[in-house]
Amino acid sequence: MNAAQILNALPNLSALVVGDICLDRWCTYDPATAEPSRETGIPRLGVVATEATPGAGGTVANNLAALGVGRVAVLGVTGDDGFAFELRRALEARRIEAGHLIAVPGWQTFTYTKIIHGPSGVEDQPRVDFINTRPLEAEVERRLAGDLRALAGGFDAILVADQAETQAGGVVTPALRDELAELAARSPEKVVWIDSRLRCDLFRHAIVKPNQQEAEAACRRLFGRIDYQALRRRAEAPLLLVTHGGDGVLLVSETGEEWISTRRVEHPVDICGAGDSFSAGAAMAFAATRSPAAAARFGNLVASLTIMKKGTGTASPREVLQAAHAYSGD
Secondary structure (H helix, E strand, O other): OOHHHHHHHHHHOEEEEEEOEEEEEEEEEOHHHOOEOOOOOOEOOOEEEEEEEEEEHHHHHHHHHHHOOOEEEEEOEEEOOHHHHHHHHHHHHOOOEOOOOEEEOOOOOOEEEEEEEOOOOEEOOOOEEEOOOOOOOHHHHHHHHHHHHHHHHHOOEEEEEEOOOOOOOOOOOHHHHHHHHHHHHHOOOOEEEEEEOOOHHHOOOOEEOOEHHHHHHHHHHHHOOOOHHHHHHHOOOOEEEEEOHHHEEEEEEOOEEEEEEOOOOOOOOOOOOHHHHHHHHHHHHHHHHOOHHHHHHHHHHHHHHHOOOOOOOOOOHHHHHHHHHHHHOO
16 A cells, blocks of 8 residues: 555544653743842743643654544543643644543643743753652552553554653553553454553563664663564564664564665754654554555654654645655655
């Protein structure tokens, strides 16, 4: 299937994004308003505009919706706070079902606050992140796994966003990994797609997509050498996709390895969220075609568009078609 055929298939497909569903807050400040605090004398940053967008797993969901996937939903945990309200509103504005987010009193909604210099448009101040450093309560963990078990049958693809970089505080816990492994083993026809920053080797039976840095770190930790086949076997994964940025993707399966090159984009505007947009495109292309190579090519195509936009951009079907024609005459 070519890009047009994949895009035509997407409205008939559905996807559930599970894991760390975050809020990105883009706060633009005006340096002309930086008068010192009367009480402390510390200069302030005068924020004059704020935009809230879905982040982490929410970025994946946003890309899925923008590509035209027929039904997109998220499953994760938020706090019972103002950031959770902003996150739900941002998701629903993009036709993403937010009703399966579990609100937990006392928990902070995972939020990235990015401080943008107004005149230049450059993010030039330290980011302020609202994170959790304690584990989920056992009751919430059980509910999350139970909700996944109940919801999974209604979706063609399950995309997992394991974003948290602390040992505690993330939504993708050992119990949720066990539930995902059982789901992948029980329903091999379903696409279960894993994107994990630090723990790609801890998942089982699912498709795993680390980037080169993540895969090499896991290999060195486990084997003391770079061995992608050993990593795939460790995860009992039918397919391992190791993304190499603008160079392409290495597909690792039981039958061997295949390199899928991509057209390098010179001077990308913002690579933030490139892996999320790749996962959204590639996972759904795989659901439509069952071809790892076609999935990798489509994911690369989507990512090549989003990195030319500020922030965590998305790609529309029209943009994808135009890029496909421009790149290869597809």
